[in-house]
Amino acid sequence: MNNLKLTGKKPGNVRSVVEVGGVRMGEEFVVIAGPCSVESEDQTIRTAVAIREAGAKMLRGGAFKPRTSPYAFQGLGLKGLKILDKARRETGLPIVTEVVDTRDVSWVGEYADVLQIGARNMQNFSLLREAGKSGRPILLKRGMYSTLEEWLNCAEYILAEGNDKVILCERGIRTFETFTRNTLDLSMIPAVHAESHLPIYVDPSHGTGLLYMIEPMSLAAVAAGADGLEIEVHIDPKTALSDKDQQMRPEDFARFMKKVEELRAFISERSADVAASGPASGAAAPRDTFADATD
Ligand code: PEP
Ligand code: MN
Numbered sequence: 001m002n003n004l005k006l007t008g009k010k011p012g013n014v015r016s017v018v019e020v021g022g023v024r025m026g027e028e029f030v031v032i033a034g035p036c037s038v039e040s041e042d043q044t045i046r047t048a049v050a051i052r053e054a055g056a057k058m059l060r061g062g063a064f065k066p067r068t069s070p071y072a073f074q075g076l077g078l079k080g081l082k083i084l085d086k087a088r089r090e091t092g093l094p095i096v097t098e099v100v101d102t103r104d105v106s107w108v109g110e111y112a113d114v115l116q117i118g119a120r121n122m123q124n125f126s127l128l129r130e131a132g133k134s135g136r137p138i139l140l141k142r143g144m145y146s147t148l149e150e151w152l153n154c155a156e157y158i159l160a161e162g163n164d165k166v167i168l169c170e171r172g173i174r175t176f177e178t179f180t181r182n183t184l185d186l187s188m189i190p191a192v193h194a195e196s197h198l199p200i201y202v203d204p205s206h207g208t209g210l211l212y213m214i215e216p217m218s219l220a221a222v223a224a225g226a227d228g229l230e231i232e233v234h235i236d237p238k239t240a241l242s243d244k245d246q247q248m249r250p251e252d253f254a255r256f257m258k259k260v261e262e263l264r265a266f267i268s269e270r271s272a273d274v275a276a277s278g279p280a281s282g283a284a285a286p287r288d289t290f291a292d293a294t295d
Pocket of ligand 1 (some may be wrong): 036062066098117118119120141171203206
């Protein structure tokens with residue numbers, strides 16, 4: 001992959017940190033959580049309060065939904081963004097929300113702390129260029145039919161516009177397996193760390209589509225070195241207007257977060273032991289920080 005001028009590995013393996021509202025993505029482990037779609041103020045704010053109490057550091061929620069059917073719920077649009085803004089003011093959590101249209105990037109960017117570009121738009125090159133020009137942090141999901149090289153080249157489009165604030169998110173790909181919604185490709189975690197300096201997050205909610213798989217796949221992602229997770233949580237999943245089968249209840253999310261924290265504590269204790277018993281193997285990787293000027 002020697003055509004990656006900006007997203008490829010840096011000398012000394014320096015890794016990028018994207019700073020968003022005091023959260024250092026790529027350095028601290030971050031869980032982004034929240035509903036698939038913003039449906040109402042009550043649903044969003046109650047979910048936001050619950051995920052913050054459980055330890056999530058950012059709130060997700062779609063106001064523009066890229067749906068398979070044009071007749072399915074498409075999101076609340078501007079009204080949804082205003083609800084997210086209120087949730088941010090009430091909880092202090094930075095907002096991650098999807099943008100689906102080139103024409104919307106700049107004004108959606110005024111509400112979002114992080115703009116998400118979804119799997120279906122990963123190779124929408126004009127959207128990528130606009131996202132780059134906006135200067136906002138971008139969470140770039142892997143396209144469902146994309147290779148690592150194609151994905152990194154899409155990130156390259158954003159960086160080529162002068163925007164270094166890109167976070168990648170593995171969310172599963174289409175394979176012959178239909179039991180899971182997608183095949184979550186956790187091998188992308190070490191692959192991205194080997195080929196690029198960008199942070200790599202994992203979304204096991206869309207990656208599996210099955211509630212009971214979200215915890216084991218998240219723990220596997222943590223063990224494989226993921227920089228963060230994106231998890232769908234809804235105050236009352238059975239009434240959700242989209243993805244009702246994969247959204248966690250807040251009480252289950254709180255239990256889930258404890259397990260993630262326990263595994264992370266175990267891993268960092270073990271790596272501290274290894275570092276203490278040998279030569280500088282446990283030294284933290286060097287980092288370059290890219291802060292959002294508008295924060
Ligand atoms: C989402 O996170 O809301 C979403 C639609 O995800 P993806 O683009 O990965 O399908
Ligand atoms: Mn969803």
